[in-house]
Amino acid sequence: MAKNTHDVIVIGAGHNGLTAASYMAKAGLDVVVLEKNEWIGGAAVSRELYPGWKYSNCSYVCSLLRPEIMRDLELYKYGLQIIPYEGSATMMRNGDYYAHYHDHDMTINSIRRHSHKDAEAYERYSRDVLRQCKIIKPLLKMTPPDLTSFKPKDLFGALEFAKHFAAKDELGGLGEKEIYDTIRFYTMSIRDYLDEYFESDITKAHLAGSAIIGTALGPCSPGSAYVLLHHYMGEVDGSVGAWGYSRGGMGSITKAMTGCLNAHGGEVKPDNEVVNVITKNGRAIGVATKKGDEYYAKKIVSNLDVKRTFLKITEESSLPGEFVERVKNFKIRGSSGKLNIALDGLPEFPCIPEGDPGGGGDMHFTETIEEMEGAYDDWKRGEWSRNPYVDMCIPSKSDPTMAAPGKHYMSVFIQYVPFNLANGGWNEERKQEFGRHIVDCIAEFSPNFKDLINHYEVRTPLELDNEVGLTEGNIFQGELTMDQLMFNRPVPGYAQYRTPLKNMYMCSSSTHPGGGVMGAPGANAAREVLIDMNIPQTGNYY
Amino acid sequence: MNRDLRFTALKKTPFHSRTSLASRTNKYYNWNGFTVPTEYSTTELEYTAARNGTSVMDLTPMCKYMINGSDANKFVDYLVTRDLSQMEDNTVAYIIWCNEDGKVMDDGTIFKFSNTKFMLCCAVKIYNWLHDSAEGFDVSFEDATDTTAALAIQGPTSCSTLKNYGADDLELLKPFGMKQYNINGYDVLISRTGFTGDLGYELWTDPANAENMWDSIMEAGKELKIRPFGMHALEMTRIEAGFIQTNTDFMAAEDSLRPVRMRSPYEIGMGWLVHLNKESYFVGKRALKKEKETGNSERCLVGLDIDGDKPAVGSVIYNEKKEDIGIVTAAMWSPTMKRNVALASLKRPYGIKIKENIFAEIYHPEELEYKKIWAKCKVVKRQFFSPERRNKVPADLYE
Missing domain, CATH: 3.30.1360.120 (Probable tRNA modification gtpase trme; domain 1)
Structure with a gap:
């Protein structure tokens, strides 16, 4: 049994753990990151499961990763390059398609094919959504204030928070009228929201996709409009809402973060699963690994979701009962699955004309919001959607490093897939049945698709839970609903990255501002640790 | 398909x-x-x-829209701020229109064929706005762009x-x-x-x-x-x-991401197109009436005649205390008039009551270096150039 002492231990080498670790290492601390898997990256990984093909096994596209983090951590030095999407498309059963492009006016012309009014409404819609993105952006790198506290820090924090909603232009905020819109946006269903702008089913279906990806809400569930905003608030070089690929797959992000961490003297130790947080008199003092090693540190930062952190690796007896109860009630329902496919060539999608940039990014085949809600109904019954919403893309079309020239890697994200499968739960046979079902659905739109498949990896919420460590397979490490956002995330009273245990912190997507490969929770948590240690810091998160 | x-x-x-x-x-x-x-x-x-x-x-x-129907005349009068009740057939009028808050959405020209047929030309798409505004009017629209x-x-x-x-x-x-x-x-x-x-x-x-x-x-x-x-x-x-351009000299109300950027007609020199004494209601009338009565317009759009020959493109405008009082929205050296002119959006009372001691800070690029020029400006009529031939009837012929 080895004993190791460091300044900080980070549990879990996902993007938020690595972000937090890098910021702390940059500030001069001795940081070690303990990772249970043999590989690094959590849900931002690129693995070669079939020779010659690299998969972005979990997360697959990038937009939310905060540019100021990329800048502070100099991720370009360690190989990070983002490739913007050219467009996106929804295929229709009548052979037509709906497309979105990088160029705004081309998008308008495209929408006009489906509805004249919608083409104009899209301008109003993009403006309104952009307004909301503008308010939320500065909040991403703030620690949510505790609204019940009278500490000067919290009072000022609350003002700072409020000012972004209420303030006038000079402070980056909006007018009175727009505040009403914000509140509506945060609480409405995406169907109701889109109905206020658009008339054509296909326009609404295409836009609504972002509101259901990763969430256990349907398009008619209140709160789904916010999920759309969560997917829109990212950017690629100032182009708000734009998405792109990470060159080399999503693993390049965590690889670059590891590079930064190493350059500042930190270390990641894979194959070292933390099984227990060692506490003494209400303080966290170290962790024990499955291998039987013990690590001690001044600060311990958990990048595991809040349920895993406090219900699995922390003794319940060391925590206040009410806190444990709240954590148990935290909503973290798995709803998504994924297929990673190695293709021998480029599949044809006859709906999308050859060379149309609309086929260069995400592709879908859900034509109405009702279909989407139907897919959600299956999930509620504990079944995978018979007619699923898929978000599929072929990163190798833009990224030469994923497969050999002429060969392609296709990522298929599937909504909805339950964690608790009805009638006996998941087993290998049913997992393969699910995979075959999705392949069949795609083949309806691509005649040569099946013939090109060399290999595919099927991921259900169960794998995401067991392998990646996302409880129930929820990709956001907790639902993105108002009751679990900002000062309520993960639980009221503990939204400032600190926990009931002294010296123990949270930096996962279970904390503000939430899920997605964003890095902001990690950077915010690092700031709070450094503040508590009185260590001066620089960069955009200070 | x-x-x-x-x-x-x-x-x-x-x-x-x-x-x-x-x-x-x-x-x-x-x-x-x-x-x-x-x-x-x-x-x-x-x-x-x-x-x-x-x-x-x-x-x-x-953007070109055909407006047809038995209420076309009434509808157009309702849509725009100008009183078009006396408009004759086969004439054109310059117009602006506002949203209900009295903020300008766009300017354009309206072509009257008859009381039941008009054509509207403008910069910003308003097909949906026309439909949304048409409730209660017997009128139909065709996008003729x-x-x-x-x-x-x-x-x-x-x-x-x-x-x-x-x-x-x-x-x-x-x-x-x-x-x-x-x-x-x-x-x-x-x-x-x-x-x-x-x-x-x-x-x-x-x-x-x-x-x-x-x-x-x-x-x-x-x-x-x-x-x-x-x-x-x-x-x-x-x-x-001295013609203004939407989204260059002012932000179209419906395009403004920041609500404080929206402008009323009085703030962009278009007050002359607002006929508050028009009998019927028109979109934005209530708000515009209030603005006119209280006189709380915040900005103005003026013409500037600027010293020197370096165009004041994008310049910030200052008063003599070097306080920021506005911005140049369009600027040029006029080859015809040999004048350095600009359109500028100023914070009142500058441009209205205070027309003196206004300065533009001009950054003029000179072979990889910027020359910073502090140029004196005069507030002048926005219509810098209007030759007699423009309105002459019969028009000049070259035979």
């Missing part, structure tokens, strides 16, 4: 075969989803054509050019008048309107007639110093004329 990729790219206007042939620079830009030339040869020469001969510009990308080809024919010799083309008696057409012709077998509507502040006309026709019309006009103007004219040159002429 259409698999034609051109549907999903920027559109070409019906004149594209001709404008692209005339272009020696291959410089294009995206105007309302269409590909059109920014410059054909050199902007200075094109600008000069508008002040010296005839300039020809492809106007097709302008793609189905109407349009050319601007502007400049001192423009009337002669068009007479050679076949527009008989055109010299008798009054400013803001319009007349229907049949030329070379096609209907062509000619209005005495334009964006150059000079003698000029705009022609509206079937896209099938576009190439023939372009060729015939080029032929008709051969001896009259005719030249195609791009967007850069138009920008120069419109600044000299």
Whole structure:
């Protein structure tokens, strides 16, 4: 049994753990990151499961990763390059398609094919959504204030928070009228929201996709409009809402973060699963690994979701009962699955004309919001959607490093897939049945698709839970609903990255501002640790 | 279902075969989803054509809407701030319209054929706004942007050019008048309107007639110093004329991401188009009335005559205490007037009560270095240039 002492231990080498670790290492601390898997990256990984093909096994596209983090951590030095999407498309059963492009006016012309009014409404819609993105952006790198506290820090924090909603232009905020819109946006269903702008089913279906990806809400569930905003608030070089690929797959992000961490003297130790947080008199003092090693540190930062952190690796007896109860009630329902496919060539999608940039990014085949809600109904019954919403893309079309020239890697994200499968739960046979079902659905739109498949990896919420460590397979490490956002995330009273245990912190997507490969929770948590240690810091998160 | 990729790219206007042939620079830009030339040869020469001969510009990308129905007259009067109740058939009027908060959405021209038929031309798409505003009116709309080809024919010799083309008696057409012709077998509507502040006309026709019309006009103007004219040159002429451009000199209310950027007509020098004594209600009347009564307009849009010869593009405007009082929205050195002019949005009382001791901070690039110029400005009438020939009837002819 080895004993190791460091300044900080980070549990879990996902993007938020690595972000937090890098910021702390940059500030001069001795940081070690303990990772249970043999590989690094959590849900931002690129693995070669079939020779010659690299998969972005979990997360697959990038937009939310905060540019100021990329800048502070100099991720370009360690190989990070983002490739913007050219467009996106929804295929229709009548052979037509709906497309979105990088160029705004081309998008308008495209929408006009489906509805004249919608083409104009899209301008109003993009403006309104952009307004909301503008308010939320500065909040991403703030620690949510505790609204019940009278500490000067919290009072000022609350003002700072409020000012972004209420303030006038000079402070980056909006007018009175727009505040009403914000509140509506945060609480409405995406169907109701889109109905206020658009008339054509296909326009609404295409836009609504972002509101259901990763969430256990349907398009008619209140709160789904916010999920759309969560997917829109990212950017690629100032182009708000734009998405792109990470060159080399999503693993390049965590690889670059590891590079930064190493350059500042930190270390990641894979194959070292933390099984227990060692506490003494209400303080966290170290962790024990499955291998039987013990690590001690001044600060311990958990990048595991809040349920895993406090219900699995922390003794319940060391925590206040009410806190444990709240954590148990935290909503973290798995709803998504994924297929990673190695293709021998480029599949044809006859709906999308050859060379149309609309086929260069995400592709879908859900034509109405009702279909989407139907897919959600299956999930509620504990079944995978018979007619699923898929978000599929072929990163190798833009990224030469994923497969050999002429060969392609296709990522298929599937909504909805339950964690608790009805009638006996998941087993290998049913997992393969699910995979075959999705392949069949795609083949309806691509005649040569099946013939090109060399290999595919099927991921259900169960794998995401067991392998990646996302409880129930929820990709956001907790639902993105108002009751679990900002000062309520993960639980009221503990939204400032600190926990009931002294010296123990949270930096996962279970904390503000939430899920997605964003890095902001990690950077915010690092700031709070450094503040508590009185260590001066620089960069955009200070 | 259409698999034609051109549907999903920027559109070409019906004149594209001709404008692209005339272009020696291959410089294009995206105007309302269409590909059109920014410059054909050199902007200075094109600008000069508008002040010296005839300039020809492809106007097709302008938004054009047909408004039909028994309530068309009432509807248009309700939509815009100007009192159009006395407007005669076959005339055109310059108009602006606001949202309910009294903030300007856009400016444009309205063409009246009869009490039941109008055409509206503007910069920002308003197909949905028209529908949303039309509740209770017997009126229908057709977006004629793609189905109407349009050319601007502007400049001192423009009337002669068009007479050679076949527009008989055109010299008798009054400013803001319009007349229907049949030329070379096609209907062509000619209005005495334009964006150059000079003698000029705009022609509206079937896209099938576009190439023939372009060729015939080029032929008709051969001896009259005719030249195609791009967007850069138009920008120069419109600044000299003091015409405002939506989303350049002010933000269209519906396009403003930041609500505080929205402007009322009084704040962009368009108060003269607001007829509060108009009997019926019009969109924004309540708010505009209140603004007029309380006098709480915050900004103004003025013309500036600036010392020196360096254009004040994007300059911040200061008072003598070096306090920021506004910004230049458009600026140029005027080749015709040899004046350094600009349009500027100022915080009141500057520009209204205080017209002296105003300065522009100009950053003039000089071979990889900036020369910082502190230039004195005079607040002047926004209409810098308005030659007599512009409104003369009969119009000048060159025979």
